[in-house]
Amino acid sequence: MIENILKYYGLAIEDCTVKAFGSGLINHTWLIGAGEKSYILQRINHNVFKQPELIDENINALGHYLSKHYPAYLFTLPVQTVEHNTLIQHEDDYYRLFEFVKDSTTYDVVEYPELAYEAARQFAKFTKLLANFPANELKITLPDFHNLSLRYKQFRLAIENASKERLEKSKALIAALKSHVNIVYSYEELLQNPAFKVRVTHHDTKISNVLFNKQNEGICVIDLDTVMPGYFISDVGDMMRTYLTAAGEEETDLSKVFVRDAYFEAIVRGYLDEMSNELSADEIKMFVYAGKFMVYMQALRFLTDYLNNDIYYGAKYELHNFNRAANQLTLLESLLSKEQTLQKKVYELMGKQPIV
Incomplete structure (x- = not known):
C-alpha cells in the first residue's frame, strides 16, 4: 500500500525506509526516509473527517496567505505530487505528505x-x-x-x-x-x-x-x-x-x-x-x-x-x-x-x- 502512495511523489519504496511514527490517535502516520530527506506520510481518518478535501483547501489557503505576508514563518504545507496535488485519494483512503522538519521534536506530556x-x-x-x-x-x-x-x-x-x-x-x-x-x-x-x-x-x-x-x-x-x-x-x-x-x-x-x-x-x-x-x-x-x-x-x-x-x-x-x-x-x-x-x-x- 505505502509503495503505491509513494509513487505519487516520484519515490520508489526500494529507495525509502518506512516506520510508524508518533502517538496520534486519529490519523495513521509514518516516517519516510528517502536519502538525505525525511517525510511524514499521513492517512487521514475518513471516519472522523468526512470531507478531507476541505482540510486540504484550508491548509493551502492559509499557506498561501502566510507565504505572502509572513514568509519567514515556518508553515508545514503538504508536499505536491508529481501532478501538483497536495491530497491523494487512493482507493477509499486519503493521504498527504509533509517534509520532516529537521532537528525538531514533539512532546506527549508537558514536562515543565x-x-x-x-x-x-x-x-x-x-x-x-x-x-x-x-x-x-x-x-x-x-x-x-x-x-x-x-x-x-x-x-x-x-x-x-x-x-x-x-x-x-x-x-x-x-x-x-x-x-x-x-x-x-x-x-x-x-x-x-x-x-x-x-x-x-x-x-x-x-x-x-x-x-x-x-x-x-x-x-x-x-x-x-x-x-x-x-x-x-x-x-x-x-x-x-x-x-x-x-x-x-x-x-x-x-x-x-x-x-x-x-x-x-x-x-x-x-x-x-x-x-x-x-x-x-x-x-x-x-x-x-x-x-x-x-x-x-x-x-x-x-x-x-x-x-x-x-x-x-x-x-x-x-x-x-x-x-x-x-x-x-x-x-x-x-x-x-x-x-x-x-x-x-x-x-x-x-x-x-x-x-x-
Missing part, C-alpha cells in the same frame, strides 16, 4: 512550565499572524466540534435513553454536571457578544501539536486538520485542559487531578505575549472561563458516551468513559475553586486592574 509557555506562545502566534485572514472563509472540517450547547443537549438526550444500570451508576456525575449548566449559558451569551471575535483557531492545542527545537523553543504548530473559524476560548481552554494537571484524562486516582498554578501562569504568559493586544476586555475577562468551557465540555462528552454504551469513543474496560468523565469533573472543580485567584493572575500579568 516553560514547555507550556512555548506551546501557548506558538498557538497564539499562529492566530495572531492570521488576524487579517478572513476566518469565515475557512471550511468547517468538523461541524459543531466545540458547540457546547449541542454537547449539553446530547448529554440530556443520553440521560433519557440510558439503561437503568448506567443511569444509576452515573447519578452523582449527572447531578454534578447539571449543576454547572451556567457554563453553557455563558457560552450562549458569548456567541451573541460582538466583543468575542471569530478568528482562525487551531481547536486542538495539545502539546504534541507543537514542534520544538533542540533548545526546547517552539518552532511552529502542526496537525492543522481542525483549523476552523472559532473563538479564543477553544485554544486557550484546550491548553488548560491538557496542561494544567499532571494527571491525564485516563487517571482514576482523582487525588492526582488538580490545577497546577505554575502551568496556568505559563499558559497565560505565553498566550498573552502574542495576543494581549488582540483580545478585547470582555475576552480577557473570560480567560479562566476558557478552561471551564473545555473541561466541562469534555466531561459531558465522556459521560454522554458512557450513557450511550460507549458508541463514540469506545471503551478499553467497562467504566472507561465513566472514569474519564469523573476525571474531567474533578479537574473542573479544581479550576472552579481557584477561579478568582487565577483570573486575578491574568490581570496581574497584563499589568491591568480587574474589570468588575
Whole structure:
C-alpha cells in the first residue's frame, strides 16, 4: 500500500525506509526516509473527517496567505505530487505528505512550565499572524466540534435513553454536571457578544501539536486538520485542559487531578505575549472561563458516551468513559475553586486592574 502512495511523489519504496511514527490517535502516520530527506506520510481518518478535501483547501489557503505576508514563518504545507496535488485519494483512503522538519521534536506530556509557555506562545502566534485572514472563509472540517450547547443537549438526550444500570451508576456525575449548566449559558451569551471575535483557531492545542527545537523553543504548530473559524476560548481552554494537571484524562486516582498554578501562569504568559493586544476586555475577562468551557465540555462528552454504551469513543474496560468523565469533573472543580485567584493572575500579568 505505502509503495503505491509513494509513487505519487516520484519515490520508489526500494529507495525509502518506512516506520510508524508518533502517538496520534486519529490519523495513521509514518516516517519516510528517502536519502538525505525525511517525510511524514499521513492517512487521514475518513471516519472522523468526512470531507478531507476541505482540510486540504484550508491548509493551502492559509499557506498561501502566510507565504505572502509572513514568509519567514515556518508553515508545514503538504508536499505536491508529481501532478501538483497536495491530497491523494487512493482507493477509499486519503493521504498527504509533509517534509520532516529537521532537528525538531514533539512532546506527549508537558514536562515543565516553560514547555507550556512555548506551546501557548506558538498557538497564539499562529492566530495572531492570521488576524487579517478572513476566518469565515475557512471550511468547517468538523461541524459543531466545540458547540457546547449541542454537547449539553446530547448529554440530556443520553440521560433519557440510558439503561437503568448506567443511569444509576452515573447519578452523582449527572447531578454534578447539571449543576454547572451556567457554563453553557455563558457560552450562549458569548456567541451573541460582538466583543468575542471569530478568528482562525487551531481547536486542538495539545502539546504534541507543537514542534520544538533542540533548545526546547517552539518552532511552529502542526496537525492543522481542525483549523476552523472559532473563538479564543477553544485554544486557550484546550491548553488548560491538557496542561494544567499532571494527571491525564485516563487517571482514576482523582487525588492526582488538580490545577497546577505554575502551568496556568505559563499558559497565560505565553498566550498573552502574542495576543494581549488582540483580545478585547470582555475576552480577557473570560480567560479562566476558557478552561471551564473545555473541561466541562469534555466531561459531558465522556459521560454522554458512557450513557450511550460507549458508541463514540469506545471503551478499553467497562467504566472507561465513566472514569474519564469523573476525571474531567474533578479537574473542573479544581479550576472552579481557584477561579478568582487565577483570573486575578491574568490581570496581574497584563499589568491591568480587574474589570468588575
